[in-house]
Amino acid sequence: MSDITKQSLTELVINIKNKKLSSTEVTKAFIERSEKSKELNAYITEDFTSALEKAKRFDQKPNFDLKLSGIPMAVKDLFCTKDVKTTAGSKILNNFVPTYESTVTENIWKEGGILLGKLNCDEFAMGSSNETSFFGNVQNPIDKDLVPGGSSGGSASAVAGQLTPITIGTDTGGSIRQPASFTGTVGLKPTYGSCSRYGIVAFASSLDQAGPMAQNVKDCALLQEVISTYDPKDSTSIDFTRNQYSKELSNNIKGKKIGIPKEYRVDGMPKEIEDLWQKGVQYVKDCGAETIDISLPHTSYALPTYYIVAPAEASSNLARYDGVKYGFRSKGENLIDMYEKTRSEGFGAEVQRRIMIGTYVLSSGYYDAYYLKAQKVRKLIKNDFDEVYKKVDAILTPSTPSSAFKIGEKTNDPVSMYLNDIFTVPVNLAGLPGISIPAGHDSKGYPLGLQIIGKAFDEQNILNIAYAMEEKINFKNKINDWWIK
């Protein structure tokens, strides 16, 4: 039984289809391991009893034509799941039980997936270390007291720790790719408009995208194939012909042109990251691709732009939490007092900080100087990408400027925390797809990731490049199960 959780999604799907394993056996194995892994604090809500029932029902009447036949899976607690508590990592949604299902999770259940539970994340996905969650920080399976990254920290920890074969996260400024990089896993942020945002707790609507997180590229491609659908319920969902990403996966990237942007060589970047990047260049060359030096001149303006656009949208989106319609309510002397106390007690410090920034940049007299300015710079950042994509098929960069850091190391300095997302944020601003794959270890043995950025709707191409590189890199995650009780 114990080796079931070590299998990849692709292996599990085959073994269930060939009746070598039942869905019940697989589900039981992941539940048992999850129960021994409480110290990771990866789960906010466990749905194990119901998962076992669903697995038994599947085994009684199996349908092996589905893409995820009988596969159990935990998901980030930002996806609304019908009749299962959905908190977004916040006190203000501590008691919220959705009466509807997000489109992305609905797609998973339709293909035979089974919900194991809801995974921890930074509050409203605002954070890069999973330390802003109302439900406590998450441990990285790589080492004790190490952050798993964020905001999809519980998701990354659960995949790396083999508590779930695969998962989904959301990525507004790097929230899938950065934790994937910190935990030695694979994370894909799809093109804006590829996966429906319906039923996902909103953070910054022009940036938010759901995406798969997995142990390897093939699993990631399979889950992307399942979750990416056109959805009329999301007005920004795009109606385009989606590839069969896992079936069309190919390691043949001969002749592909891959850009290496000089602006990503930032001041103070550790030599280990630079070395990893150079190795990445060698790997793609070994695969028969060609690398080209490129320039994305406005890269250093991406983070300041993001820290206007994202909080502005968040301050509008989070106006709905008023203690009236759902969620936590504090007692107030009158209506206004009730609103103010509810929001002051219900939101954590980071969320309040971002609402304040957003409110300020949208307020009368400051709108042009900040919000409009940021939207203009956002255009320049997107133009940079449009320009280089005339010459190259994809771009290769490090995923993060450092490996995972210790819990508490950056909590007192918001700006240093924000700098974590320096390589991932431009991709969201331009609405492009990006994937992080594990590519090596630093001197402490912590994983480091490389990011491949693609053209809009060119997920297949970056998955193929990642697949080819994965073969060359042959990465092995160093996990010793230190947390297992």
Added chain:
Amino acid sequence: MSIDLKIIKHISKLSRISVNEKKAEKLAGDLNSIFDFIEKLNELKTDNVEPLTSVAETTLKLRPDKVKSENIREQIVKNSPQDNEDYFVVPKVIE
């Protein structure tokens, strides 16, 4: 540019988040360091740049104006912190 306690009080009111003195001071400090970092955008001349409001290059689709969700009143009030039959309940607003 500096964000003082007066501005913090103003945005606290706009965002309906109550702050006490201690919290206001902490927020002022944090916001000042964040805005120092944001000021970098002023290095760029953007007079002739069109603002980018959405990366999804699509026009909003029209659909027939038909009711799709019926009889969901119960679902809508299900999560309300305090409800009375079919209504949301708030503190008294009319004397």
